[in-house]
Amino acid sequence: MKQILQEWRKFVTESNKKTGTLNSDYPGYIELYSPYSSNNEQAQVGSAGDRVEVLGSWSDKGVKWLEVEIEGIKGWIDSTELDLIIPPEKDMTEAPIYSFDYDNTLIRYHTLEDGDVVYLGPHEENIKLTKDLAAAGNKIIIVTSRSKLQKKMPWDNAPTPEEAIIEFDLPIEEVYYTYGDFKADKLIELGAVKHWDDDKEEVEAAEAAGIEAVLVPVEEGITERLRQKFVDHLDEIVKHIIRD
Secondary structure, eight states: OOOOOGGGGTEEOOSSOEEEEEOTTOOSEEESSOTTSSOOOEEEOOOTTOEEEEEEEEEETTEEEEEEEETTEEEEEEGGGEEEEOOOOOOOOSSOEEEEOSBTTTEEEEEOTTSOEEEEEEOHHHHHHHHHHHHTTOEEEEEESSOOBSSOOTTOOSOOHHHHHHHTTOOEEEEEEOTTSOSHHHHHHHTEEEEEESOHHHHHHHHHTTOEEEEOOOSTTHHHHHHHHHHHTHHHHHHTBOOO
């Protein structure tokens, strides 16, 4: 699959905690700072066979790094050094689940003359669709690439998904954050039967995973411009991430 998420996709903190077992490829140390930091400090900790918690991941150019905690020390290892423990599948025999992206899908943005992207308001058409689907007995969820933050950023005047649910009376039962990662894996995990998204690559990834997906029409180029706006503030965002 072509490289399409670039810097915005790099820092990925999973919304569901994962654990794994260090395998024989683990060299006995972790990188204390991100793999692309100029600080190469390491810590000798743990050994093959130890069970550790996965806090997040960072993908770039086909290489995936995992942020882990080993004996109380947090750091980074290559994903090949850990065997993930896969939890049992959930029973998804309840009402059909329909999933909606958030930015440019349930709320709208607009590009100013200076190139900045600003919040415009609710996406009335898709909000009505969520209400119609819910009224028909379906479960409606939000799956967003956003990171869940401790507080809103001063440069982002858009409502959070939780705020929008209240403000626009949305029939959303759950909100899931993928922290920049592809949504397809989460959609599969949740058993979603259909997903709406303004990001063409997200739609293609969902369809490749066997999930029906709808591309939401938006202003040309605004998906990439909004993503870049968040990338430009990535350091600030990372400081306020909530890890469920």
